[in-house]
Amino acid sequence: MTLSEWINRNKRDGRAKRLDYNYAFLDEVSKREIRRKILKAVAIPGYQVPFGSRELPVARGWGTGGIQITLSIVLPEDILKVIDQGCDGSVNAVNIKRFVNVVTGVRITTDTREATLIQTRHRIPEEPMTERQILVLQVPYPEALREVEPSEAVTRRMHAEADYSRMWLFLYEDIVKFDEITIGYRYPVTVNGRYIMDPSPIPRWDIPKLHMADTLYLFGAGREKRIYAVPPYTPVVPLEFEDYRFRVEDFKGRACERCGATDTYLDEIIDDVSGRRLWFCSDTGYCDKRCSR
């Protein structure tokens, strides 16, 4: 039986039949390895722990790192939210939450405040999160130094020696060419004063949310087979120079077309007919909540 047939059967019966698989899909040996790696990741903030990324019923590169972390920690009483670029309703997010729901029976929500476990691709929710929540980020490229060094053996040595001069040089060259650091997403950060880390392709807007947060952040890269973490109350500092400071995206004069918010990260949408540029909240759960007030 294919997985989709299996999901459909579950849907038809109106309740989850989970007997054909272990709880949360993964076998216990896989979960134990992922759990051991998560613990080391938390103990060494910002360090990428290699792990044996498992086959899942979704292709690598579609959030398998995040899914494996979620499956290894999710409890039946959890309330799960999954977002993709801030959106609860996109294909990737819907498929992941349906999958986790079927194999565990967890309740699904779109409300950031209600969720106890949030899996996300490329955004951190706008609403502040608390210490009883965990955010799991899907990561395509875990190595922040990959832009400046293609060899994994060499970047591993660079991290070991905290030799980050080439990363700084890269930023300097950017300034020489463009008079600004032009990295828009995957902005490199220093975690706990030691490791340079790739925060996943979140916009600059979300970088300050990692710093001294109440929430535990877990990062999973399934294709690249790496797990890393930012524990709560950990200093996370974007790379910057004294005279070229880090800054977030500037949305001055713009507001969400739908809810009118002026304090959120906005997506630019071009109307195909009129050619008009419109701006909408990227975090759809928060936008919906504002609209229903």
Added chain:
Amino acid sequence: MRIPSAEMISQRAFRRLLQAMSRPGRVYVLPPAADNGRWGPLLALLESLLDHEVRFAVVGDGGPESLQAAIWGRTRSRVAAPHEADFLIVAGGDSGGETLRARRGTLQYPDASATVVYRVKSLLFAEGDEARVSLRGPGIREEIRLGEIRGLAPRELGYLREANAEFPLGVDAVFIDDAGRILCIPRSTEIRIMEN
């Protein structure tokens, strides 16, 4: 009464352990285990992490041989010498210095290091306990002060401090008592022993 399956107990135990490891110095309570024996909570915790892929060693008093057999029986994890083990289980709260010899990883792979699990008498701190140790670092908002951990040899925190002096090398410590309370001190935590 519905007895939760071993998989669910493991999943729940790990979730608490994850909370404890990301918030060092704070006490969390493991969910009730099906096995209420002397080592029930300890075995439930180890069952969520150990299998044939890793090695463990039991040191200290408190019946290590039968504990070793129990861990092997439940997890099928391999027995190793203390300095080679991935999990060093200190059965009586006194490692006799083995914590200092435990694997600390390498600069390229600091995760190839031991997790030290101390079984202690009690992680219940009474109000008005004199602070013995101050913890700072990731997972701690500013500072956490702990009183005496009952059943932990006084020099063990000093050993941990020494083993973790060269971050990112080091060991990560989990303290557990027989009531299922746990407390973690990962290598990222700065341990200051207070002179009274």
